Amino acid sequence: MEKSIFYLLFGLGKLPKAMVPILQSEGIILLDEGLKGSVTLRKFRAPGRYHNYKKSVFAGSIVITELRFAAFSFSRPIINVPMKDDRLNLLDLSVPKEGVLRAKFNAGAFHQGWKGSVECRFATPSARLFVERLKTNGA
Incomplete structure (x- = not known):
């Protein structure tokens, strides 16, 4: 990749x-x-922001530690969930095609006052490893 x-x-x-x-x-x-990635917002509402559909591309990184799962767009966090947090189970994690990790979630579950769907995609040869590891922790 x-x-x-x-x-x-x-x-x-x-x-x-x-x-x-x-x-x-x-x-x-x-x-x-250094991953190629994208964030797609659907029917998204946040204070001062509304997008029926918006897709942005970025270079980013993803990491799993003993304590958290985090993903970054450039240097901004898009996902930062402790492993013991129940919200980890709210992430819909999948590998829609080989080499692509997809994390989809409802924005309101992670930010009060936000609504809509957020879908993050990361092009990584380790996509299956990330999903397997996160699913063993409850996602």
């Missing part, structure tokens, strides 16, 4: 520097950086 051009040229799509020591101290199990 090719890394994002943003990652190859500018290093965009790495874990945020501030998060690296935190994630390392939690014990990184799986990590992939």
